[in-house]
Amino acid sequence: MKQDNLTVITHPLVKAKITQMRDKNTTTKEFGELVDEISGLMCYEITRNIELEEVEVETPITKTIGYKMKGNDMAIVPILRAGLGMVKGIHQLIPTAKVGHIGLYRDHDTLQPVEYLCKLPSDLSSRDVILVDPMLATGGSAIKAIEILKDKGAKSVRLACLVGCPEGVEAVQNIYPEVPIFLAALDERLNENGYIVPGLGDAGDRLYGTM
Ligand code: PRP
Ligand code: URA
Secondary structure (H helix, E strand, O other): OOOOEEEEEOOOOHHHHHHHHHHOOOOHHHHHHHHHHHHHHHHHHOOOOOOOEEEEEEEOOEEEEEEOOOEEEEEEEEEHHHHHHHHHHHOOOOOOOOOOEEEEEOOOOOOOEEEEEOOOOHHHHHHHEEEEOOEEOOHHHHHHHHHHHHHHHOEEEEEEEEEOOOHEEEHHHHOOOOEEEEEEEEOOEEEOOOEEOOOOHHHHHHOOOOO
């Protein structure tokens, strides 16, 4: 696993909230709120390298120079279902972002991603894409989603997941070494059923109460 393009967020607020998410007694409502809050906190790191340009601003006291985001606007693209839970926390911090959707589910037997929906902004190629999904397990879903984004013209993609494991990070890095990966936690491993250990179980089921 290469460290170059991998950021694991170590902020105490994130660590404490991820721990609450892991707890099997956390309710569906609490789980959704935690996904929302952690996504917002991660945004701070995800956007750290966004380019700014200077703008003049007039305060009630005087004119001064401030900043606005330069050039490309952003697009937030969740991998459905579970990725949807991460949109609000990021969108409220980057309200000019457009939101695209990629629907993928992991086949239970093969663990391969199956595409069922793709609706992306038409000006994708001029936007910086933040691809979001709570779980990076085998990496199959993220790789498929990046492939779809690139096919549709995306030039800049960042991947933000809440919980990942070395197998998933390596799989993405092997195919898309240029894609920066942001995680709120890097767990130990995958188990024989393709679940992250210790993980938090099935993120989509826990978000939507479909256990
Ligand atoms: C989960 C998760 C990721 C995928 C990760 O989705 O939200 O999309 O599994 O696994 P991978 O890295 O091995 O591909 P799932 O397929 O369960 O669909 P859901 O979001 O609709 O529950
Ligand atoms: N998808 C999940 O929701 N959880 C895992 O642990 C692995 C894949």
